[in-house]
Amino acid sequence: MEETKIYHDNDVQTDILKDKKIAVIGYGSQGMAQAQCMKDSGLDVIVGLRKDGASWQKAVDDGMDVMVIDEAARQADIIHLLVPDEVQKEVYDACIKGQLAEGKTLSFSHGFNVVFNRIMAPDGVNVIMVAPKGPGNEVRRKYVGGSGVVGLVAVEKDATGCAGQIALEMAKAMGFTRAGVFECTFRQEACSDLFGEQAVLCGGVTELVKAGFETLVKRGYPPHIAYFECFHEVKLIVDLLYEGGLLHMWGVVSNTAEYGGRTVGPKIIGAESRKAMEQALDKIESGAFAKEWLNEFRDGCRNLDEMREKEKAHELETTGKRVRSMFEKS
Ligand code: NAD
Ligand code: MG
Secondary structure, X not given: OOOOOEEOHHHOOOOHHHHOEEEEEOOOHHHHHHHHHHHHOOOEEEEEEOOOOOHHXXXXXXXXXXXXXXXXXXXXXXXXXXXXXXXXXXXXXHHHHHHOOOOXXXXXXXXXXXXXXXXXXXXXXXXXXXXEOOOHHHHHHHHHOOOOOOEEEEEEEOOOOOHHHHHHHHHHHOOHHHHOEEEOOHHHHHHHHHHHHHHHOHHHHHHHHHHHHHHHHHOOOOHHHHHHHHHHHHHHHHHHHHHHHHHHHHHHOOHHHHHHHHHHHHHHOOHHHHHHHHHHHHHHHOOHHXXXXXXXXXXXXXXXXXXXXXXXXXXXXXXXXXXXXXXXOO
């Protein structure tokens, strides 16, 4: 395996951001966390939002210097675009494009709009990515606690010769270099991120637990037993994996669990599932998934809303709600 360079605090000694202004556009999960961390690290941070938007008052209450997006983009040297991926192009076209000038930097936390050719910055503008491997609340919680989440940086266009340093300094200011930051390309980040959330994390895990739960309930097992077995305990197993890897987990569970898991697991995630994973990745890499999702969004998210509604009524959800309210969380 090729050795990946991991950047820690000491590897970032430049001070390019000292006299630069950073506009964080959007104040949601990532915007709020990243703006607060960079500000606490002493950087000159402003926040660009819609005047009538729900986040405006929140950002003001948090002590942020808040202004409309065009104005933030005009004032800033670095424009860090943290509105949802599906509206980034519209926000960019309406409020940011006109404020870009040579020497400025356009920055992202996900490569979606660059990789799928929706946002193309003009010549002379740096295009970088600074992305946490974790949700916004985790970014903030760890930063405040003196540590940080793992991060990644990428440079799509280095117009000024120091785009990479800017990305690393931002990563440091958000605590990512306390944990470790690695470099990748926009394409690697965008495609692997979409694949991970579809096949394993958000899509894979939810379908796996639903299928397991439904199988037991269909055979007459009580729903609360199925819930504990196929849902609740997922966290305990994932914690062990996170802590020490596969072998560590196998070492903690019983030999019976290990033998059964090792022999049956590959039948559950068999050739058909692996084929489906290949197909999901093909669809991501070709841009077909991005196109499908943006069409769905343009269409008012009708299919998405339907799926949300349907799942609300799933017995796993109703059982879970009931069971969670009956037991103390440790
Ligand atoms: P979010 O949905 O939490 O927040 C979006 C914010 O953007 C809102 O609070 C609002 O302030 C603003 N906004 C929404 N619609 C807008 C519009 N039409 N015009 C102007 N402003 C609007 O988004 P997020 O999850 O923080 O994602 C931001 C970026 O970070 C995305 O590129 C995402 O892929 C990336 N990212 C997110 C996570 C995560 O865990 N949430 C992790 C890594 C990277
Ligand atoms: Mg991800």
